[in-house]
Structures are given as C-alpha cells and as structure tokens.
Amino acid sequence: MKKNAYNMGACTVAKAACIYYVDIAIPGEKRVRRSARTKDKKSAENLRDEFKHNAWCVSHLGHKPKRLWDEAALK
Known part of the structure; x- marks a missing residue:
C-alpha cells in the first residue's frame, strides 16, 4: 500500500472475482x-478518491462525517 500526498494513510484499489474493492x-x-460494485478500475479509483477527500475534510477542516440514517439512529 502506498502513502498518499496528504499523509492520510494507505489507500488501495484491488480486484477480486472481477469486482474492485477499495x-x-x-x-x-x-x-x-x-466493494466498489464495479468492474471498471477508473470508477473504483474515483470512489477511493471520494473516500480520501471526505476523510481529509473531516480531519483538516472540521467537517462532520456523512452518515447514513441507520448509522446516525444507532448513536
């Protein structure tokens, strides 16, 4: 796994059984x-980049993380 430019940790896109995982x-x-739920590597990389961007915004800009209704209801 490679470290990214923002020092956010390791990020990878891997393929298993024709489906990419982030x-x-x-x-x-x-x-x-x-699961990226796609067979297209570019789409999986876009999803990975979206996760990285959201994590960076939460840690550096103080944004609240986006949660699904089920996750918020449990807290």
Missing part, C-alpha cells in the same frame, strides 16, 4: 474496506 487505512480512524 481499502483505505486512516491513522486514528477505522479502516474502510468496501
């Missing part, structure tokens, strides 16, 4: 591993 490890946070 794996992001952010220091001090939980590791995010999700």
